Amino acid sequence: MTSRTRSTRTLAFAGLAAGALLAVGAPLAASAHVGVTPSDTAAGSYSLLTFSVGHGCDGAATTRIAIDIPESIVSVTPTVNPNWTIEKVKTGDGDAARTSQVVYTAIAPLEDGLRDTFVLSAKLPAEAAGDTLEFPVLQTCTVGETNWNETTVAGEAEPDAPAPAFTLTEASAEGDGHGHGGATTESTSGDASATAAGDSSVAPAAPSADIVARVLGVVGLVVGAVGIALAVITRRSAASK
Structure with missing residues (x-):
């Protein structure tokens, strides 16, 4: 030769x-971020927001996920995850009280390389089509933490730790198509709703990352x-x- x-x-x-x-x-690189996938993006609609976590902090297991709620969302209903305890952090008093953060704490640490999802039911702000909703997430691990709170700017490179976010769209002609009771039932009905929400999280949380991938x-x-x-x-x- x-x-x-x-x-x-x-x-x-x-x-x-x-x-x-x-x-x-x-x-694999595109799916590394903590992201959010809404079941509906129409302004004024009720939506199931699925947050997905697919890795730890530089190999360390995840012990806590704290999700900040935008001020334009007045209240959220967390879906039960049997592997985590849930705390709703409220701010304000009386009629001004709102859930500003939802904290999931692991009963047993989520090992690096394993994936889990966290589902919140929320009514999206009305008359806000075109606005981007950001949900900063603090991921705490057995060693270290990652603060997913950086804003992604259109036309610029994606930051290292982008905040989960999505853009609101115009409401459909038929209205939001969901009653409050329906959304609440869907978010608290146990395994069926969690499975449905889990399926919706297959879609990529960050469109820009998906395009690059x-x-x-x-x-x-x-x-x-x-x-x-x-x-x-x-x-x-x-x-x-």
């Missing part, structure tokens, strides 16, 4: 390996295909000599 053949074959395998790493690693995935596949092609050409060239 000539040195040229060895170099070409090495390049081919390197390209194949790089493609595989990009194709597999990009989606898709682009990197395509690039990875292209690089991998080039590597395979080079390997085939090299083998045919070697066989003909």
Whole structure:
């Protein structure tokens, strides 16, 4: 085997390996953030907000998740998660009282690499289409913590620890389509609602991260295909000599 053949074959395998790493690693990187997926984004509607946590703090297990509630949302109803205790932190007095934070504390630490979801039922602010709602999350671990509270600005690179957020859309012509009782029942009915909310969290929490992941995935596949092609050409060239 000539040195040229060895170099070409090495390049081919390197390209194949790089493609595989990009194709597999990009989606994993995109899903690393703590994110929120709403069941409805229409202004004035009742929505189930599913917060997903897929990793710890630099390998340490998660023990506490504190979710800040935007001031434009007056109240929320947390869904029971059997692995966590729940505390609703209220601010203000009388009619001005509101839930400003929901805290989930682990009964047993959530190990790094395992995923869990936290579901809140809330009525989204009316006449606020186009506004972005941010829900800063403080993730506390057995060692260290991560404060997911940085604002994502359109057209700029995503920050290292973006706050879970989504943008409100116009209400449908039929209205919000949900009664308060229906939303409350849905958020507190136990396993059925938790399962439904868990399914909704499959959608990516950060659209910008998902786009980057898709682009990197395509690039990875292209690089991998080039590597395979080079390997085939090299083998045919070697066989003909």
